[in-house]
Amino acid sequence: MTEQLRFHNLTLGYDRHPAVHHLNGAIASGSLTAVVGPNGAGKSTLFKGVVGVIKPLAGRIELNGVRPQDIAYLPQIADIDRTFPVNVYDMVAMGLWRRKGLFGGIGRKDRDTVEAALAAVGLTGFEQRAIGTLSGGQMQRMLFARLLLQDARVIVLDEPFNAIDAKTSADLLALVRTWHAEQRTVLAALHDLDLVKAHFPDALLLAREPVAWGATATVLTPENILKARHMCEAFDEQAEACAVAA
Amino acid sequence: MLYDLIIAPFADFEFMRRALAGTLALALGAGPIGVFLMLRRMSLVGDAMAHAVLPGAAIGFLISGLNLFAMAAGGLIAGFIVAVAAGLISRATQLKEDASLAAFFIVSLALGVVIVSMKGSNIDLLHFLFGTVLALDNQTLVMIGLNATVTLFGLALIYRPLVLECVDPGFLRSVSRAGGVAHIAFLALLVVNLVSGFHALGTLLAVGIMILPAVTARFWARDITTMIVIAAAAGSFAGVTGLLISYHAGAPSGPAIILVAGAVYALSVLFGRVDGLVWQMFPGRHLEA
Numbered sequence: 025m026t027e028q029l030r031f032h033n034l035t036l037g038y039d040r041h042p043a044v045h046h047l048n049g050a051i052a053s054g055s056l057t058a059v060v061g062p063n064g065a066g067k068s069t070l071f072k073g074v075v076g077v078i079k080p081l082a083g084r085i086e087l088n089g090v091r092p093q094d095i096a097y098l099p100q101i102a103d104i105d106r107t108f109p110v111n112v113y114d115m116v117a118m119g120l121w122r123r124k125g126l127f128g129g130i131g132r133k134d135r136d137t138v139e140a141a142l143a144a145v146g147l148t149g150f151e152q153r154a155i156g157t158l159s160g161g162q163m164q165r166m167l168f169a170r171l172l173l174q175d176a177r178v179i180v181l182d183e184p185f186n187a188i189d190a191k192t193s194a195d196l197l198a199l200v201r202t203w204h205a206e207q208r209t210v211l212a213a214l215h216d217l218d219l220v221k222a223h224f225p226d227a228l229l230l231a232r233e234p235v236a237w238g239a240t241a242t243v244l245t246p247e248n249i250l251k252a253r254h255m256c257e258a259f260d261e262q263a264e265a266c267a268v269a270a
Numbered sequence: 271m272l273y274d275l276i277i278a279p280f281a282d283f284e285f286m287r288r289a290l291a292g293t294l295a296l297a298l299g300a301g302p303i304g305v306f307l308m309l310r311r312m313s314l315v316g317d318a319m320a321h322a323v324l325p326g327a328a329i330g331f332l333i334s335g336l337n338l339f340a341m342a343a344g345g346l347i348a349g350f351i352v353a354v355a356a357g358l359i360s361r362a363t364q365l366k367e368d369a370s371l372a373a374f375f376i377v378s379l380a381l382g383v384v385i386v387s388m389k390g391s392n393i394d395l396l397h398f399l400f401g402t403v404l405a406l407d408n409q410t411l412v413m414i415g416l417n418a419t420v421t422l423f424g425l426a427l428i429y430r431p432l433v434l435e436c437v438d439p440g441f442l443r444s445v446s447r448a449g450g451v452a453h454i455a456f457l458a459l460l461v462v463n464l465v466s467g468f469h470a471l472g473t474l475l476a477v478g479i480m481i482l483p484a485v486t487a488r489f490w491a492r493d494i495t496t497m498i499v500i501a502a503a504a505g506s507f508a509g510v511t512g513l514l515i516s517y518h519a520g521a522p523s524g525p526a527i528i529l530v531a532g533a534v535y536a537l538s539v540l541f542g543r544v545d546g547l548v549w550q551m552f553p554g555r556h557l558e559a
Contacts, residue, residue: 075444092444099440108309108437109494118434121445126430154492155437170441 028053028209033083036073043069054207058224065230067213096176113151119173141169161192181212231255279517297505299418302498304484318375322352324382324473349461401472401524417466428452471524482531489542
């Protein structure tokens with residue numbers, strides 16, 4: 025197994041309070057991993073760390089052969105300002121950023137790529153629609169089209185199927201399966217355990233600290249899930265500096 | 271008749287032609303800046319920084335009289351200091367950025383008025399507060415044109431990160447480090463335009479030619495590109511019409527320009543195709559699909 029990502033005693037958090045605490049381990053290249061855990065478990069924080077949006081409080085993340093900006097990232101939909109006056113086409117075309125940068129022109133070939141991505145997610149004909157007029161499912165389809173354009177070796181999805189109907193989930197899951205078949209490394213934060221068991225070979229159960237990590241069947245046992253649920257969520261304002269050596 | 275009304279004032283008087291050139295250049299740069307101010311929820315920040323320019327320009331005036339470069343440089347420096355200081359204070363303390371800016375700009379305004387009054391007359395003070403769009407000299411005109419050019423090219427350069435930072439900041443940070451740089455560059459362009467606006471419209475009205483056309487555009491377009499074009503057009507229209515009204519009615523020019531911009535805004539609130547109030551009252555029958 026070649027490693028795509030390795031976490032070395034990784035601690036991520038905010039204002040010195042850890043949200044992900046002492047994580048060690050590796051994500052195999054080409055693997056499809058579900059990151060599972062209660063709200064506040066550190067799933068989003070871990071992903072922000074992986075794509076380089078936040079810096080580790082301690083430890084480090086080793087990216088084998090990719091730069092942070094080469095990782096395609098699907099943020100939680102709540103982080104997007106849907107009142108902003110931008111249309112679907114422009115939003116999807118942002119996926120070309122890595123190839124086009126700040127100033128690169130969008131040529132005829134690129135326009136075809138954008139159209140193809142829109143077609144792949146079933147949004148043909150939505151090009152000129154303002155993003156504020158999309159439904160939740162259409163919004164997520166649009167963001168998946170942008171991911172398609174990013175054409176990345178590593179793809180990180182933060183709660184991709186939240187508040188999405190069954191049809192849209194199934195369509196988007198099919199794209200995720202395609203990425204897996206194409207040997208891309210995919211990480212997804214999910215809450216639907218049945219979906220994880222059915223489609224994700226690997227799982228990481230996180231509750232600030234890793235509870236279990238490995239083949240999905242061995243990770244998502246009732247005991248592990250109960251254990252994760254009991255780990256405290258709130259920051260302790262009186263917390264001492266962590267004693268574990270960095 | 272129409273000639274007398276619209277063309278003659280500009281054909282007959284050089285100061286009107288200069289004022290026209292100045293306001294058009296100003297509107298072209300300030301409109302797009304205003305659109306981004308509005309979309310970044312920084313409208314009040316623009317207002318605050320407009321007043322912050324005053325003491326700097328006043329110190330330039332104190333040192334070297336009505337010298338364009340001293341006043342422009344003073345304004346630029348003061349604008350930047352306030353922008354950075356307000357940002358730092360809001361980061362280092364509990365105070366939100368808008369609150370700390372409000373504190374800064376009201377002090378700046380008072381300080382500027384005091385400094386100008388120390389050396390100048392009440393007429394000078396009036397010029398500082400409301401501008402001198404009818405008395406733009408060559409240097410000032412060139413500076414306003416240059417500022418507008420820099421603004422449009424600058425915005426073109428930072429356009430993508432600027433837009434993306436508003437819509438989807440998480441995604442931008444995951445693909446590029448340009449977000450912070452773009453924000454600083456945008457603040458710089460804002461100050462540059464405020465210095466232009468300060469000379470034409472004065473410290474109290476400079477922000478009007480930015481924000482009013484921008485909020486007008488919001489009622490006519492759903493797309494940022496169209497919005498920018500409409501804002502520049504609305505600002506230009508307000509400039510020309512305001513100058514003509516001030517010429518024919520003997521009203522002060524700067525306030526006349528801003529009033530026209532305000533009237534256009536009011537009409538847009540009522541009749542704008544995107545969410546205008548009148549359209550909301552008579553939405554028409556719902557569609558089939």
